[in-house]
Amino acid sequence: MEIKKIDTIIVGQGIAGSLVAFMLHQKNIPFLIIDPSSPQTASKIAAGMFTPLSGKRKTIHPLSLQQIPFAINIYKAISKLIGYNIIHLTNIYQLFDSVEEKSLLQSKFLQPSFAPYINANSMELSGIYNNNGAYEITHSGWVNCELWMKYFKSWLKRNDQFLEAKFEYQDLQITDDRMEYKGLAFKNIIFCEGYSAMNNPFFKETIIPCKGDVLTITSDDFTSDKIIKKNGIYLVPSAANSFKAGATYQWNNDSAKPDEADKLLIEGQLKNMLTNPFKIINHQSAIRPTTQNRELIVSQHQQHKGMFMFNGLGTKGVLQGPWWANRMVALYLQTNLK
Ligand SMILES: Cc1cc2nc3c(=O)[nH]c(=O)nc-3n(C[C@H](O)[C@H](O)[C@H](O)COP(=O)(O)OP(=O)(O)OC[C@H]3O[C@@H](n4cnc5c(N)ncnc54)[C@H](O)[C@@H]3O)c2cc1C
Numbered sequence: 001m002e003i004k005k006i007d008t009i010i011v012g013q014g015i016a017g018s019l020v021a022f023m024l025h026q027k028n029i030p031f032l033i034i035d036p037s038s039p040q041t042a043s044k045i046a047a048g049m050f051t052p053l054s055g056k057r058k059t060i061h062p063l064s065l066q067q068i069p070f071a072i073n074i075y076k077a078i079s080k081l082i083g084y085n086i087i088h089l090t091n092i093y094q095l096f097d098s099v100e101e102k103s104l105l106q107s108k109f110l111q112p113s114f115a116p117y118i119n120a121n122s123m124e125l126s127g128i129y130n131n132n133g134a135y136e137i138t139h140s141g142w143v144n145c146e147l148w149m150k151y152f153k154s155w156l157k158r159n160d161q162f163l164e165a166k167f168e169y170q171d172l173q174i175t176d177d178r179m180e181y182k183g184l185a186f187k188n189i190i191f192c193e194g195y196s197a198m199n200n201p202f203f204k205e206t207i208i209p210c211k212g213d214v215l216t217i218t219s220d221d222f223t224s225d226k227i228i229k230k231n232g233i234y235l236v237p238s239a240a241n242s243f244k245a246g247a248t249y250q251w252n253n254d255s256a257k258p259d260e261a262d263k264l265l266i267e268g269q270l271k272n273m274l275t276n277p278f279k280i281i282n283h284q285s286a287i288r289p290t291t292q293n294r295e296l297i298v299s300q301h302q303q304h305k306g307m308f309m310f311n312g313l314g315t316k317g318v319l320q321g322p323w324w325a326n327r328m329v330a331l332y333l334q335t336n337l338k
Contacts, residue, residue, distance in 0.1 A: 006032050008188040008332075009181065011167045014043035015145065015317040016310050017192035018152050019325035021161075022078055027329070032184070033156055036166040040256060041149075042194055043317065045214055045284040047236040047244040048143035049227055050319040051092055052117050056232075058105060060117060067323040068139055074322040075143055082151040088225075088237070089141040093125055095230040095273075096132035109135070127222040127275050128230075142227060142236050143318045167193075169201050174304055188306040188332065194313075195254060195289040203309045205297045209254035209287045210315070213262035214246030215270075216282035222274055233269040242281065245270055249315070251290075258285040290314040296324045298331060305335055 008024065010017045013035035024031050050071065052064050075087035096102035109118045119136040156162035173180045178187055191200055195209040218241055228235040236244045248262040263283050270278060291297065291312040301307035310328040313321055 004184050006030060006184055006186045008032075008190065009034060009179075009184065009186050010190045010192060011035075012192035012194060012196075013149065013153060013156070013162070014041055014192065014194050014313075015046075015321045016043075016194065016313055016325065017190075018043070018078075018149065019074070019321050020190055020192060020310055020328055021156070022074070022081070022152075023325055023329040024332075025081075026077075027333070030161075032161055032163055032186075034163045034165055034167045035153075037153070037164050040284055040286050042212070042286040042288050044146050044149050045212075045286045046145045046317065047214060047234060047238075047246060048145040048318050049092075049140070049234060049236050050142070050316070051137050051140040053137050054316075058108065060113065063323075064319065065139075067319055070326070071319055071322040072141075078148065078152065082148070082155050084147060084151050086144045086148040086151075087141065088144070090226050090237070091119070092137040092140045092227040092229055092234075093128075093134055093224070094137055095128070095130060095134045095228070097231050099132055102132050105135075125224065125226070125228070127219075127224075128228060129273060129275055136226075140227065144238075145318070169199070174307075179304075179306065186306075188308070188336065190308045190310060190328070190332065192310050194311065195287040197289065197309065197311050198254070200309070202301055202304070202307055203297075203299060205299060205309065205311070206292060207297075207311060208252060208290045208292065210290045211250040211253035211255065211259075211285060211287050212247040213259055213266065213283065213285040214244055215263060215266050215280050216242055216284075217245050217270065217278045217280050218242045219274060219276055219278035221276035222278070228273065230273045231269050233266060233273065235270070235273065254287050256286055258283045288314055288317075296320060298324055298328045300331055300335065308332060 008031040010021055010033045013033045052060050079085045198207045238244045245266050289311050297312040299309040
């Protein structure tokens with residue numbers, strides 16, 4: 001069999017693999033991505049939202065403030081490469097869940113550190129039930145992950161850098177100075193298989209699968225280019241006149257089948273949010289790769305120095321991905337430039 005030599009293999013073309021691939025491309029490093037093109041993955045169905053505020057308590061982590069501008073620049077550069085704008089900067093219109101939450105957060109937001117990120121004087125938004133008032137979170141937005149995955153794959157295919165297949169771990173042969181896999185010879189392999197890394201025999205990092213369901217809805221009478229959040233449910237603008245509504249969180253669940261109970265839960269919350277009727281046009285689910293302490297996995301195999309893993313993007317792949325992919329590529333370069 002003729003052996004084709006490649007510098008680096010990336011396993012998985014989700015957000016993780018696509019970011020690493022893009023950063024290697026920026027450094028003129030040749031690579032090949034192997035991915036089976038499954039129709040429903042976390043990266044393909046994600047609403048793609050990002051925000052500097054996190055959790056019910058609305059905390060701001062200093063790292064997030066560094067990650068946001070870094071991520072925006074990367075998404076702009078990817079948009080240029082694939083010829084389609086994937087990044088949308090817009091405020092989040094956040095409704096207070098209760099009077100108690102309102103008074104708690106309003107006093108918290110008086111702290112000077114919140115001033116650049118909170119607009120407390122937000123206007124009423126038509127078509128939305130606003131019982132307790134609302135505020136806006138700036139420095140937020142969303143990435144069109146579905147089209148990013150699609151157009152980036154087309155770009156990879158045009159450049160002969162995409163192989164549509166599932167990577168079979170048992171077929172990887174490792175020698176001292178290189179690896180071989182089904183007629184390919186390479187020095188490096190970067191595993192980015194999302195929650196499927198639970199089956200990766202080379203790394204023992206613990207991945208906790210977290211199933212999430214999301215709906216796509218339309219409403220003839222409602223339009224907004226802002227993201228809207230209420231009672232833990234978001235509405236993110238998606239394709240023309242449609243919105244992604246979600247999401248649910250089922251920890252330690254790795255069954256990717258859409259769940260009727262989750263659909264009813266999101267639908268019920270939407271009825272408390274939208275004053276006008278809406279139509280559900282799609283219901284999808286997929287598994288997020290999360291970790292115990294929400295720490296990302298940027299790892300190098302102890303023995304096989306050309307073997308890496310980038311994973312653990314969890315619930316915030318869009319915000320955290322670019323920052324940590326950059327760390328992944330730095331580790332890769334450190335090893336390869338030795
Ligand atoms: C409903 C839902 C909503 C979400 N909303 C948001 C949001 O608004 N904002 C946000 O930041 N994040 C969101 N997320 C989280 C985000 O989707 C994840 O953080 C991110 O997609 C994880 O990317 P990944 O590349 O690590 O994994 P994945 O998306 O799972 O990609 C892994 C890829 O590897 C491939 N693969 C697996 N095994 C193999 C193998 N053996 N060989 C070859 N290829 C393989 C898979 O087919 C897949 O294409 C959401 C997730 C869900 C489920």
